[in-house]
Amino acid sequence: DAGVTQSPTHLIKxxxxxxxxxxxxxxxxxxxxxYQQALGxxxxxxxxxxxxxxxxRGNFPDRFSGHQFPNYSSxxxxxxxxLGDSALYLCASSMASGPNEKLFFxxxxxxxxx
Amino acid sequence: xxxxxxxxxxxxxxxxxxxxxxxxSSTTLSxxxxxxxxxxxxxxxxxxxxxxxxxxxxxxxxxxxGEAKKNSSLHITATQTTDVGTYFCAGYGNAGNMxxxxxxxxxxxxx
Numbered sequence: 005d006a007g008v009t010q011s012p013t014h015l016i017k018x019x020x021x022x023x024x025x026x027x028x029x030x031x032x033x034x035x036x037x038x039y040q041q042a043l044g045x046x047x048x049x050x051x052x053x054x055x056x057x058x059x060x061r062g063n064f065p066d067r068f069s070g071h072q073f074p075n076y077s078s079x080x081x082x083x084x085x086x087l088g089d090s091a092l093y094l095c096a097s098s099m100a101s102g103p104n105e106k107l108f109f110x111x112x113x114x115x116x117x118x
Numbered sequence: 119x120x121x122x123x124x125x126x127x128x129x130x131x132x133x134x135x136x137x138x139x140x141x142x143s144s145t146t147l148s149x150x151x152x153x154x155x156x157x158x159x160x161x162x163x164x165x166x167x168x169x170x171x172x173x174x175x176x177x178x179x180x181x182x183x184g185e186a187k188k189n190s191s192l193h194i195t196a197t198q199t200t201d202v203g204t205y206f207c208a209g210y211g212n213a214g215n216m217x218x219x220x221x222x223x224x225x226x227x228x229x
Contacts, residue, residue: 037217046124046206046219047161060216063119094160104149104168104210107217109160 006031008097008110016116017085025080025113029097035059036078037107038070039094047094053078054100082115090117120145120211124220132228137197139223141190141207148210150183150190151217156203161219164205197227 039047049062053072096107121144153161167183
């Protein structure tokens with residue numbers, strides 16, 4: 005039973021470029037949340053996808069967008085990259101909805117913006 | 119918006135000493151969850167507390183949820199080197215599906 009898988013593991017981009025990160029949820033999970041974790045900080049909620057719709061969004065600009073596919077996998081897109089976007093991007097999956105669901109995290113994508 | 123704060127930010131202990139981290143939310147939480155992130159790793163779920171005043175134990179770890187459901191604590195008895203990592207609390211508010219994380223407490227254990 006595969007857990008949450010993310011790709012790529014590491015990525016180096018330059019300012020102004022665009023990036024796409026991918027996530028496959030744990031088997032049986034249909035909800036995907038994305039988090040940004042800067043070095044030494046706690047994960048910051050970007051948004052959550054359920055039934056292919058963005059269900060909730062954190063305090064991130066429109067440069068951050070996402071998508072969920074019918075197989076529940078998800079993508080995070082970031083446009084016009086800034087140096088401050090350098091961080092570990094974590095994908096977490098859970099069973100449908102509910103505020104009592106625990107999250108299963110992937111190993112993350114380490115994004116460096118130069 | 120909802121904010122979750124943790125103290126201390128860092129804690130160095132000698133192996134065998136106890137450790138406690140405290141978590142406070144700016145708003146009432148529907149539940150509190152705790153995660154552990156090993157160096158270079160990703161957060162791993164430890165436990166969830168739902169009821170006001172709830173206390174749960176996992177071996178040497180004791181978790182408490184405050185009566186007002188706005189604060190929580192994690193206490194580790196007789197730390198071991200395997201306890202090294204960053205401990206995060208995270209809470210769901212009463213509206214929405216956003217799990218908000220605290221800044222974490224990084225625990226370092228000297229053998």
